[in-house]
Amino acid sequence: MPGVNMIVCCKQVPDPEAPPSVFKVDPASNRMTVPPDIKPVIGQYEEFALEAALKIKDKTGGKIVTLSLGNNLVRDVIKKTLAVGSDELVLLEDEAFEGGDSWSTAYALATAIKKIGEYDFIFCGRQSSDWDAGQVGLGIAEILEVPAVTLARKVEVSDGKAKIERVVPDGYEVVEVAFPVLITVTSEVGALRYAALKGIMAAAKKQPTIWKPGDIGLEPAQVGAAGRRTKLNKLFQPVKEARCEMIEGETPAEAGANLAVKLRQAKIL
Numbered sequence: 381m382p383g384v385n386m387i388v389c390c391k392q393v394p395d396p397e398a399p400p401s402v403f404k405v406d407p408a409s410n411r412m413t414v415p416p417d418i419k420p421v422i423g424q425y426e427e428f429a430l431e432a433a434l435k436i437k438d439k440t441g442g443k444i445v446t447l448s449l450g451n452n453l454v455r456d457v458i459k460k461t462l463a464v465g466s467d468e469l470v471l472l473e474d475e476a477f478e479g480g481d482s483w484s485t486a487y488a489l490a491t492a493i494k495k496i497g498e499y500d501f502i503f504c505g506r507q508s509s510d511w512d513a514g515q516v517g518l519g520i521a522e523i524l525e526v527p528a529v530t531l532a533r534k535v536e537v538s539d540g541k542a543k544i545e546r547v548v549p550d551g552y553e554v555v556e557v558a559f560p561v562l563i564t565v566t567s568e569v570g571a572l573r574y575a576a577l578k579g580i581m582a583a584a585k586k587q588p589t590i591w592k593p594g595d596i597g598l599e600p601a602q603v604g605a606a607g608r609r610t611k612l613n614k615l616f617q618p619v620k621e622a623r624c625e626m627i628e629g630e631t632p633a634e635a636g637a638n639l640a641v642k643l644r645q646a647k648i649l
């Protein structure tokens with residue numbers, strides 16, 4: 381098969397290495413706030429997905445289009461996809477895309493994929509690194525009516541079909557599927573390669589294609605928060621309370637006896 385067309389869906393997320401304590405929930409808007417010094421990155425599973433596509437490009441040849449949905453996407457972050465070997469970058473970028481759920485995200489991405497047109501593979505991460513819903517990839521497959529294979533650890537092109545090793549609890553299984561196919565990728569694929577200087581310089585000169593809802597034939601009311609099918613009732617951080625009581629006693633033996641009484645009163649002994 382002479383080269384395949386691949387689309388990789390990459391989400392820009394707040395750096396998951398940031399300490400959890402810096403993320404705050406605004407109860408009034410039910411939204412999470414991220415301090416400005418926490419820099420965004422490409423989600424780790426999307427990096428694995430991109431590496432899976434690059435490995436195929438190395439072996440079989442082909443074209444990779446990276447697709448990302450969001451608002452105010454940081455160019456230096458998302459252009460990393462071009463620097464490592466993606467051929468094109470398409471951004472669904474508009475404030476109307478903000479606040480979506482799995483459905484509205486999948487619907488917009490699937491509609492953009494239809495506009496891109498030619499695809500043999502669509503790659504997604506097995507889940508995003510921020511909200512972990514693990515639904516967008518399968519939503520895209522459902523909307524486009526293409527088969528989906530989840531949890532891929534290795535993907536190859538063999539006899540004009542996709543040959544996929546997918547992770548199962550006690551090992552892996554091998555499946556073959558005709559194109560086009562959507563694949564969600566796990567960490568076992570391996571880390572995304574480093575960008576070479578040549579790639580970084582070439583990426584700096586490339587401009588992404590930017591589509592707003594109207595460019596993919598959608599109304600703002602069909603995307604982002606307005607297009608949600610789920611309602612977020614409450615977003616909160618669980619409050620963990622711990623009390624420490626020092627059990628006193630004149631001697632260690634008396635302190636031990638007092639502790640035993642306390643434990644019995646608490647019905648632990």
Ligand SMILES: Cc1cc2nc3c(=O)[nH]c(=O)nc-3n(C[C@H](O)[C@H](O)[C@H](O)COP(=O)(O)OP(=O)(O)OC[C@H]3O[C@@H](n4cnc5c(N)ncnc54)[C@H](O)[C@@H]3O)c2cc1C
Pocket residue numbers: 389390391392410411412423425426429447448449450478479480481482483485489503504505506507508509510511512513514515516517612615
């Ligand atoms: C409790 C809760 C509260 C939330 N609150 C908010 C909120 O206040 N505001 C808000 O904006 N969102 C919020 N979200 C997030 C929003 O609902 C998710 O972004 C959406 O449901 C998609 O799910 P996910 O990001 O977990 O993606 P997953 O389904 O886990 O993603 C799987 C794969 O799909 C692809 N993908 C997903 N999103 C994108 C993207 N944007 N661009 C390109 N590829 C993508 C990637 O390949 C990714 O690896 C909240 C989610 C939860 C669970």
